[in-house]
Amino acid sequence: MNSVVPPIPLIDPDACTGCGRCISLCPKGVLVLSEERAVVTAEECMLCAHCYAVCPHGAIRFNPELLRGPIFTTFTPVETPRVKDTTDPADIVHFIRSRRSVRRYRDTPLEDDTISDLVEFAVTAPSGSNRQDWRFLVLNSREKVWDLAQEIRNFFIRLNRLAGNPFIRWCSLPFAGTALIRYHRDHMASVEKGLREAEGGRDLLFHGAPAVIIIHGPREGSTPVEDAQFASYHIALLAHALGLGTCHIGYAVESINRSGRIRRRLGIPDNGRVHAVMTVGHPDIKFERPALRKHFDLRYL
Ligand SMILES: Cc1cc2nc3c(=O)[nH]c(=O)nc-3n(C[C@H](O)[C@H](O)[C@H](O)COP(=O)(O)O)c2cc1C
Ligand code: SF4
Ligand code: SF4
Known part of the structure; x- marks a missing residue:
C-alpha cells in the first residue's frame, strides 16, 4: 500500500445527492453531511467500502492503489x-x-x-x-x-x-x-x-x-x-x-x-x-x- 495515499473514500460532490445512506452505514462514523453532501471528517476509515457499495449514485470510489475488486483468470x-x-x-x-x-x-x-x-x-x-x-x-x-x-x-x-x-x-x-x-x-x-x-x-x-x-x-x-x-x-x-x-x-x-x-x-x-x-x-x-x-x-x- 502506498503510504502517501490517504486511506479514505473519494466522494464526488457533483454525483452525491446527500441522501445519507453511506453516512448511516459507515461502521467507523467518519462520514457526515456537510452542505447537503457526504464528506469524510476523520481518518479512522477501515476501508470496508460499505459506503461505496451502498451509494445509489456511484458517487464514492477509492484510489486503486488502496482497494480493487478481485481479478479472476x-x-x-x-x-x-x-x-x-x-x-x-x-x-x-x-x-x-x-x-x-x-x-x-x-x-x-x-x-x-x-x-x-x-x-x-x-x-x-x-x-x-x-x-x-x-x-x-x-x-x-x-x-x-x-x-x-x-x-x-x-x-x-x-x-x-x-x-x-x-x-x-x-x-x-x-x-x-x-x-x-x-x-x-x-x-x-x-x-x-x-x-x-x-x-x-x-x-x-x-x-x-x-x-x-x-x-x-x-x-x-x-x-x-x-x-x-x-x-x-x-x-x-x-x-x-x-x-x-x-x-x-x-x-x-x-x-x-x-x-x-x-x-x-x-x-x-x-x-x-x-x-x-x-x-x-x-x-x-x-x-x-x-x-x-x-x-x-x-x-x-
Ligand atoms: C482446522 C482444521 C484442521 C484440519 N486438519 C486436518 C489434517 O491435519 N489432516 C487431515 O487429513 N484433515 C484435516 N482436517 C479435515 C477434517 O478432518 C474434516 O474437515 C472433518 O473430518 C469433516 O470432514 P469434511 O471436511 O469432509 O466435511 C482439518 C480440518 C480443519 C477445519
Ligand atoms: S470505507 Fe467503510 S469505514 Fe471508510 S468511510 Fe466507507 S463505510 Fe466508513
Ligand atoms: S450514499 Fe452516495 S449520494 Fe448518498 S450521501 Fe453518500 S455519497 Fe452522497
Missing part, C-alpha cells in the same frame, strides 16, 4: 450483489454440503492461474476490523510439497524422541507448560503410526496433493487466526466449484510454527505465524452423497 465474476430473491437456499446448502476434505489426488498439476484465482477469492473473506493481514505462500509442485512433508516428518521424529522421554517431559514443564505432556497423551501414538506408514513413501500428511497453500500473518492483531480460517474456507469453496479438492492440514500448521528450521526455509518472519495450511488438487475420489454430522447442543435463552 479462469472465469468472469458478476459485479452485482446476489440477494435472496435470486438465490435458492437449497442450492447453496447443496453446494456447500458437497464440499468434502479430499485425501486422494490425481497427479495432474495445477495451473498458476487457478491458484491465483483461489487466492483472489480468499481475500474477499471477512476479517476482524477489516485488517486483511494475511499472506499466502504457495507450493505448486509435487516435489515441493513432498520436500515439505519430509521436513515435517523429520520434525515429528525429533518431537516424538523428546516426548517419549518421561524425564524430558517433566523438565519441559517450566518452559513449555503442559504442551509436551498433552502431545504425548493425545497425539504421539497416532503420529508414530503415521510416521511408520510413511516409511514406504506414502504422503500421509499432504495426501499426495500437487499443491499446498500456506496462509500466514502476524501473531498479534485483531483476529488473525479466524481471518485465515475464513480465507482458507473461501479457497475450499471456490476450489470445489472449480472441480478441485482441498483439505486443511492442522498437523502442518503446528509443526511449521514450532520448527524454526522449517519457518526459516519457508520465509515465515520471526514475528509471524502460520494460521492455515491446505492441500489443493484434482480429486481422485468421487463422493456419492453429502456430509453427515454429529448431534450438537443448541440452546435458546
Whole structure:
C-alpha cells in the first residue's frame, strides 16, 4: 500500500445527492453531511467500502492503489450483489454440503492461474476490523510439497524422541507448560503410526496433493487466526466449484510454527505465524452423497 495515499473514500460532490445512506452505514462514523453532501471528517476509515457499495449514485470510489475488486483468470465474476430473491437456499446448502476434505489426488498439476484465482477469492473473506493481514505462500509442485512433508516428518521424529522421554517431559514443564505432556497423551501414538506408514513413501500428511497453500500473518492483531480460517474456507469453496479438492492440514500448521528450521526455509518472519495450511488438487475420489454430522447442543435463552 502506498503510504502517501490517504486511506479514505473519494466522494464526488457533483454525483452525491446527500441522501445519507453511506453516512448511516459507515461502521467507523467518519462520514457526515456537510452542505447537503457526504464528506469524510476523520481518518479512522477501515476501508470496508460499505459506503461505496451502498451509494445509489456511484458517487464514492477509492484510489486503486488502496482497494480493487478481485481479478479472476479462469472465469468472469458478476459485479452485482446476489440477494435472496435470486438465490435458492437449497442450492447453496447443496453446494456447500458437497464440499468434502479430499485425501486422494490425481497427479495432474495445477495451473498458476487457478491458484491465483483461489487466492483472489480468499481475500474477499471477512476479517476482524477489516485488517486483511494475511499472506499466502504457495507450493505448486509435487516435489515441493513432498520436500515439505519430509521436513515435517523429520520434525515429528525429533518431537516424538523428546516426548517419549518421561524425564524430558517433566523438565519441559517450566518452559513449555503442559504442551509436551498433552502431545504425548493425545497425539504421539497416532503420529508414530503415521510416521511408520510413511516409511514406504506414502504422503500421509499432504495426501499426495500437487499443491499446498500456506496462509500466514502476524501473531498479534485483531483476529488473525479466524481471518485465515475464513480465507482458507473461501479457497475450499471456490476450489470445489472449480472441480478441485482441498483439505486443511492442522498437523502442518503446528509443526511449521514450532520448527524454526522449517519457518526459516519457508520465509515465515520471526514475528509471524502460520494460521492455515491446505492441500489443493484434482480429486481422485468421487463422493456419492453429502456430509453427515454429529448431534450438537443448541440452546435458546
Ligand atoms: C482446522 C482444521 C484442521 C484440519 N486438519 C486436518 C489434517 O491435519 N489432516 C487431515 O487429513 N484433515 C484435516 N482436517 C479435515 C477434517 O478432518 C474434516 O474437515 C472433518 O473430518 C469433516 O470432514 P469434511 O471436511 O469432509 O466435511 C482439518 C480440518 C480443519 C477445519
Ligand atoms: S470505507 Fe467503510 S469505514 Fe471508510 S468511510 Fe466507507 S463505510 Fe466508513
Ligand atoms: S450514499 Fe452516495 S449520494 Fe448518498 S450521501 Fe453518500 S455519497 Fe452522497
